[in-house]
Amino acid sequence: MTNYSNKSIVLASRPVGEPVADNFRLETTDIGGLEEGQVLIKTLYLSLDPYMRGRMSEAKSYADPVAIGEVMAGETAGVVVESKSDLYAVGDHVCSRSGWQEYFVSDAKDPMTYKVDADLVPLSAYLGVCGMPGRTAYFGLQSEGKPKAGETLVVSAASGAVGSVVGQIGKKLGLHVVGVAGGEKKCAYVKDELGFDEVVDYKSDDLDAALAAACPNGIDIYFESVGGAVSEAVAKQLNPGSRVPICGFISNYNTRDITTARTPFHIFGELETPPAHKFFLVFDYMNEYAEANKALTDWVTSGELKYQETIVDGLERAPEYFSWLFSGKNFGKLVVKVADQ
Ligand SMILES: NC(=O)c1ccc[n+]([C@@H]2O[C@H](COP(=O)([O-])OP(=O)(O)OC[C@H]3O[C@@H](n4cnc5c(N)ncnc54)[C@H](OP(=O)(O)O)[C@@H]3O)[C@@H](O)[C@H]2O)c1
Known part of the structure; x- marks a missing residue:
């Protein structure tokens, strides 16, 4: 397997009020070999969502807080670049809860990692209107x-x-x-x-x-x-x-x-x-996701359901973009383009 250098954004400190740049830190690590049953996913798009503000706080809600030094939580859409599982082939498009980073090693059986069809709707739409x-x-x-x-x-x-x-x-x-x-x-x-x-x-x-x-x-x-x-x-x-x-x-x-x-x-x-x-x-509706996924992609492909995205560039600037959600600078789904296919 090729060695990959992986940039990630970790939580450096907990915000008091509005998050500021110092609450985040850019880190670079190396990704080593895959074990049997794992896949390596390259992030193409990172979703930025309001709930992430809650994860930055100490208080436990329905989800555990992100720990200090841990990669910021988040869902991404990407492509499989290496696979040691029969479930995924190189080139498959997937969504996963990889967090704010360029590469992610996923267990192929992780239920939060799943294939999507980028020929049906644009890949980024699986983080918004179809996600x-x-x-x-x-x-x-x-x-x-x-x-x-x-x-x-x-x-x-x-x-x-x-x-x-x-x-x-x-x-x-x-x-x-x-x-x-x-x-x-x-x-x-x-x-x-x-x-x-x-x-x-x-x-x-x-x-x-x-x-x-x-x-x-x-x-x-x-x-x-x-x-x-x-x-x-x-x-x-x-x-x-x-x-x-x-x-x-x-x-x-x-x-x-x-x-x-x-x-x-x-x-x-x-x-x-x-x-x-x-x-x-x-x-709460996890068991019924398939029904919603089908309806939403059908409506988007037929043109019945319209959507707007703000696609911005560069993982390094994700903390700055994140603040847009609270000022309304985003217009529609806020997505960071992390890399080209
Ligand atoms: N319960 C769940 O499972 C679940 C899942 C997803 C999202 N959510 C919640 O759904 C809401 C919308 O999320 P989204 O992803 O669709 O975000 P979004 O609407 O794409 O972006 C956030 C928008 O909120 C508005 N806003 C920000 N600060 C405001 C304020 N002080 N007063 C009034 N409006 C304000 C802004 O729009 P304007 O420019 O129009 O002000 C901003 O563009 C959030 O509360 C989020 O936490 C809940």
Whole structure:
């Protein structure tokens, strides 16, 4: 086997508030030989996702924190460059939980490493619309939101990886779909390209008035991704019997002390008639992934499901790109191109 020099980004220290450059460190190591049953994967694309902020903190959530000195956690799409397993051939395209690094030795039987067909949709799409964020939207809206045709759905972070898919599936299901996004460009995309019925710009509109105008029959489902002011405004216009699948609340992720933050659980839980609201995890639906994967790739290949990506260059700059998720500098799924095939 050839020796590979492997660059990785490790967690150097835990952030207090917003992550800064010093929280990360670039390391170079050598990758030696493979053992029987292993494959060597070269990373082509690295997915950057909001949940990674939680993994940088000490607090244990549904997933263990990344340890200091450990490679930052994350999913990548890549290509098999060496194989000591009958399950994979050199040249196969795969997704894996390799973390932020150029090469990854995977056990061929690792369930988090799986083949994808880069002829069907572009490889990077398996990290977004046809991957974890797309599946989150698919199950979050349909199984947690329990939509009925004619109802009003409000989607936060509407131009993003998850929100853009939630709204488009909502339209398919016959809902009145209202997106909430930041800035003119994203709002125009949500309405004109993705086909949402209405859009509210939370950065410039009067939220209460704009939501009331966009949702004349009140709100039946709020797909929660951001928390904060958007949730406060939505809470005032929820209908009896409404559902709020809590997918995330990004506006709280960089709070210095999360125990003092006012989260969606406070905002919705305090209402006189609280909506059904609970946090869900895409991994809760692991046994049904095949169904979502098929639907999402079918819709993308038929042109029914549109998506937007921000593809940026260079693993070394991943920490800087990561901060874009919290300022909204990304437009759609944020992906780092790590290497050419
Ligand atoms: N539960 C699960 O299994 C699961 C799985 C995947 C994702 N998630 C959650 O889903 C949410 C969306 O993730 P994504 O991958 O689709 O990210 P994304 O929407 O592609 O990117 C994040 C977006 O959040 C918005 N944002 C950032 N800070 C904000 C703030 N303070 N207030 C309002 N909006 C803010 C920005 O959009 P604007 O420019 O429009 O503000 C930004 O572009 C996150 O909360 C994430 O943690 C949960």
